[in-house]
Amino acid sequence: MTTSRSRFNFTALVYILPLTLALLLLVVLPLLYVGAMSFMGRGAYGGTIKRFTVDAYESLADFTYLKAVGRSICMALKSSVLCILLGYPFTFIVARKWKNQASCLCFCS
Structure with a gap:
């Protein structure tokens, strides 16, 4: 009777790592940045100021x-x-x- 052991597959990691890094850098981080920026206040000249506000979401109503x-x-x-x-x-x-x-x-x- 043989038992199968799960081994760490280094080759699979080599193939998956570049795609995972690309998804993280090109999809996840920009989405988190845009989400954080949506809660910041509006500056006098159209920029953002680091003040928590939900004004952008109130205007959606x-x-x-x-x-x-x-x-x-x-x-x-x-x-x-x-x-x-x-x-x-x-x-x-x-x-x-x-x-x-x-x-x-x-x-x-």
């Missing part, structure tokens, strides 16, 4: 912003439905056409 957000959501739903209605029949036709030609699609030889 204004009817003008809510109307714009509602229009954006409506447009996103319409485009999603249109893409689904056009995409599914197209993929069905392509899948039916290439059903018997699956051996031709192998590029591994």
Whole structure:
């Protein structure tokens, strides 16, 4: 009876580390920075001052912003439905056409 031991896979770490660092530097840190900046106060000339405030979030409750957000959501739903209605029949036709030609699609030889 053999027992499998989990070993530290150094090769996997070498492959995963650059992607993890890139995601951290290019996605996570900028999002944290923008999130922190959204709670700072507005300066006299458009800059930010290091004062905690929620003014930016209070202005989101204004009817003008809510109307714009509602229009954006409506447009996103319409485009999603249109893409689904056009995409599914197209993929069905392509899948039916290439059903018997699956051996031709192998590029591994």
